[in-house]
Amino acid sequence: MSGVVVLAGGVGGARFLRGVREAERRRENPRPITAIVNTGDDAWLAGLRITPDLDSVMYTLAGVNDETRGWGRVGESERVSGELRSYGVGWPWFTLGDLDLGTHIARTSWLREGVPLSGVVERLLERWDIGIRMLPTTDDEVETHIELEDGSLMHFQEWWTRHRAALPAKRFVSVGVESARPAPGVLEAIIDADVIMIATSNPVVSIGTILDIPFVRETLESMTVKAPVVGVSPIIAGAAVRGMADACLRTIGVETSAAAVARHYGLRSEGGLLDAWLVDTADEDDLEELAELGFITGSRPLLLSSVEESADIVDAALALVHR
Amino acid sequence: MSGVVVLAGGVGGARFLRGVREAERRRENPRPITAIVNTGDDAWLAGLRITPDLDSVMYTLAGVNDETRGWGRVGESERVSGELRSYGVGWPWFTLGDLDLGTHIARTSWLREGVPLSGVVERLLERWDIGIRMLPTTDDEVETHIELEDGSLMHFQEWWTRHRAALPAKRFVSVGVESARPAPGVLEAIIDADVIMIATSNPVVSIGTILDIPFVRETLESMTVKAPVVGVSPIIAGAAVRGMADACLRTIGVETSAAAVARHYGLRSEGGLLDAWLVDTADEDDLEELAELGFITGSRPLLLSSVEESADIVDAALALVHR
Numbered sequence: 001m002s003g004v005v006v007l008a009g010g011v012g013g014a015r016f017l018r019g020v021r022e023a024e025r026r027r028e029n030p031r032p033i034t035a036i037v038n039t040g041d042d043a044w045l046a047g048l049r050i051t052p053d054l055d056s057v058m059y060t061l062a063g064v065n066d067e068t069r070g071w072g073r074v075g076e077s078e079r080v081s082g083e084l085r086s087y088g089v090g091w092p093w094f095t096l097g098d099l100d101l102g103t104h105i106a107r108t109s110w111l112r113e114g115v116p117l118s119g120v121v122e123r124l125l126e127r128w129d130i131g132i133r134m135l136p137t138t139d140d141e142v143e144t145h146i147e148l149e150d151g152s153l154m155h156f157q158e159w160w161t162r163h164r165a166a167l168p169a170k171r172f173v174s175v176g177v178e179s180a181r182p183a184p185g186v187l188e189a190i191i192d193a194d195v196i197m198i199a200t201s202n203p204v205v206s207i208g209t210i211l212d213i214p215f216v217r218e219t220l221e222s223m224t225v226k227a228p229v230v231g232v233s234p235i236i237a238g239a240a241v242r243g244m245a246d247a248c249l250r251t252i253g254v255e256t257s258a259a260a261v262a263r264h265y266g267l268r269s270e271g272g273l274l275d276a277w278l279v280d281t282a283d284e285d286d287l288e289e290l291a292e293l294g295f296i297t298g299s300r301p302l303l304l305s306s307v308e309e310s311a312d313i314v315d316a317a318l319a320l321v322h323r
Numbered sequence: 324m325s326g327v328v329v330l331a332g333g334v335g336g337a338r339f340l341r342g343v344r345e346a347e348r349r350r351e352n353p354r355p356i357t358a359i360v361n362t363g364d365d366a367w368l369a370g371l372r373i374t375p376d377l378d379s380v381m382y383t384l385a386g387v388n389d390e391t392r393g394w395g396r397v398g399e400s401e402r403v404s405g406e407l408r409s410y411g412v413g414w415p416w417f418t419l420g421d422l423d424l425g426t427h428i429a430r431t432s433w434l435r436e437g438v439p440l441s442g443v444v445e446r447l448l449e450r451w452d453i454g455i456r457m458l459p460t461t462d463d464e465v466e467t468h469i470e471l472e473d474g475s476l477m478h479f480q481e482w483w484t485r486h487r488a489a490l491p492a493k494r495f496v497s498v499g500v501e502s503a504r505p506a507p508g509v510l511e512a513i514i515d516a517d518v519i520m521i522a523t524s525n526p527v528v529s530i531g532t533i534l535d536i537p538f539v540r541e542t543l544e545s546m547t548v549k550a551p552v553v554g555v556s557p558i559i560a561g562a563a564v565r566g567m568a569d570a571c572l573r574t575i576g577v578e579t580s581a582a583a584v585a586r587h588y589g590l591r592s593e594g595g596l597l598d599a600w601l602v603d604t605a606d607e608d609d610l611e612e613l614a615e616l617g618f619i620t621g622s623r624p625l626l627l628s629s630v631e632e633s634a635d636i637v638d639a640a641l642a643l644v645h646r
Contacts, residue, residue, distance in 0.1 A: 046429070047428060047431045047432030047436075077400075077402055079402065079425075080403060080421050080422075080424050080425045080428065081425075082425070083425020083429070084428060084429060086425070086450050087425065087426070087446070087447065089433075090432075098400075098402040098403050098406075098421055099402060099406055101406070101424070102402075102404075102406020102407050102410065105369050105371065105403065105406075105407060105412065105424075105428075106406070106407060106410040109370030109371075109413075110370075112370045113370075124410065127409050127410055
């Protein structure tokens with residue numbers, strides 16, 4: 001069995017995974033952990049391949065992330081970025097830190113040599129001891145774009161980072177998704193999992209883009225996969241905990257509520273994703289509706305503050321399906 | 324007419340060009356200056372295209388070079404390099420400074436977009452006001468390699484920077500030279516020049532690699548080119564001023580002396596390169612031999628110390644052919 005398998009996005013997913021790792025460490029028999037990480041935010045920038053979500057998970061679990069800023073490396077500087085701006089190269093609104101650039105240059109160098117992204121991740125992790133197995137969802141370049149109201153496409157990073165998700169979006173498009181395949185190990189991990197967790201990541205542009213890679217959703221929703229699937233709500237008190245998930249939910253016509261996100265993921269026994277769904281104490285009003293629909297549910301405070309607290313949240317989620 | 328055309332390598336060539344620029348500034352009617360710069364030292368490193376000689380000229384003429392260290396940018400740091408070393412990417416013995424990396428990333432980004440190297444140089448120079456026209460010798464990738472005694476090939480940078488030219492070399496090989504062509508503007512500059520100068524650069528791996536690009540030597544040595552060709556000796560008192568030029572000269576069987584380098588370049592009227600050759604006062608013993616061979620000669624102290632002194636040296640060289 002492949003232990004605990006977690007679908008995760010970037011910063012929120014990284015904090016959640018830190019909790020999963022701590023929860024397993026506290027167990028008598030810790031299980032292996034596999035993170036299947038979103039690659040829809042990836043982009044070519046200044047000739048370099050950037051993979052923000054993979055990096056956020058890697059840096060956070062390696063303990064070299066910037067807790068204060070919330071993203072990137074601690075002790076970061078921006079000397080190279082200043083140069084790139086002077087040459088008019090890259091996106092002036094997207095900062096490439098010096099330490100972070102070391103990762104981007106190494107990654108791009110290996111990709112250009114023909115190493116697939118999953119192989120690149122393995123090589124990067126030879127340096128960092130993160131205690132879990134991390135897989136990109138796909139080795140193929142599938143980048144999330146936003147279709148704006150005039151019908152034009154904009155890369156997710158531009159919409160999210162430059163425009164703070166303020167431009168009205170008609171829909172999200174995963175460019176290249178049709179011919180994409182899951183990275184080696186992804187389907188195997190799902191099939192062999194003891195339990196599958198959906199992290200408190202953006203349900204649309206993090207978890208949604210993972211599910212949209214061909215064969216991922218199909219495999220997760222297959223009733224031949226024995227592992228229960230439990231999600232933890234990224235919505236607290238009817239609002240997105242991190243970032244601008246409400247703008248993403250609005251675009252796909254889903255209300256920003258704990259119950260609405262669970263309904264969006266769907267109930268496993270009815271062809272959806274989830275067996276169980278943990279909500280915040282502030283959203284206890286949603287529990288009755290969810291229980292009626294058939295979800296195994298529970299509630300507790302869900303703010304991923306300390307590592308200990310994150311592990312407690314993970315334990316509470318696991319308890320829903322381990323009963 | 325295209326004014327003063329200078330064949331130049333890296334650091335030594337950059338100092339020489341600073342003298343040429345100052346010498347022209349002091350004239351009543353300054354002429355345009357075109358530098359044809361060696362690209363044989365170029366390399367792919369960590370997925371980035373590095374062009375050390377072009378950068379040395381650019382940084383030095385822009386006044387942002389590190390005078391103390393002798394190469395690279397002033398105020399340089401090495402944060403990214405530390406990361407690359409941790410990932411095992413690049414050459415641990417070849418430092419990529421942070422500020423310098425900005426240039427490499429910009430260059431590589433444009434090259435990957437299909438911009439030729441000469442176009443990349445133009446774009447880089449939109450940032451830096453260097454007061455001269457700088458051309459790469461070729462847009463093609465022609466990299467100098469060393470054939471070692473066991474017959475294996477080693478990139479020039481590894482031989483030069485890692486092994487300090489201490490490994491016995493059988494010969495130099497310009498990999499890819501057969502199909503290379505001069506960059507746009509190179510032959511035109513030579514054909515239209517008022518005067519052509521050979522900088523005090525390495526006669527083998529800087530000037531020699533320029534001359535070896537097809538049509539460059541042929542055009543320079545053509546008697547239909549009207550401009551006189553004057554060189555300034557990189558050998559002072561029978562020793563290389565900079566670096567390890569003696570190891571290069573030894574490899575091609577040329578003695579490390581001012582006269583021997585002039586004979587190696589050859590006399591223009593006899594199918595060679597030079598009309599005139601300026602030597603250091605310490606090498607005045609060579610003058611008689613050179614005069615007998617037909618070279619226009621002169622001597623003066625040749626150490627490129629200050630900009631003023633460099634300009635005086637350039638003036639003295641120009642005076643040989645302007646008489």
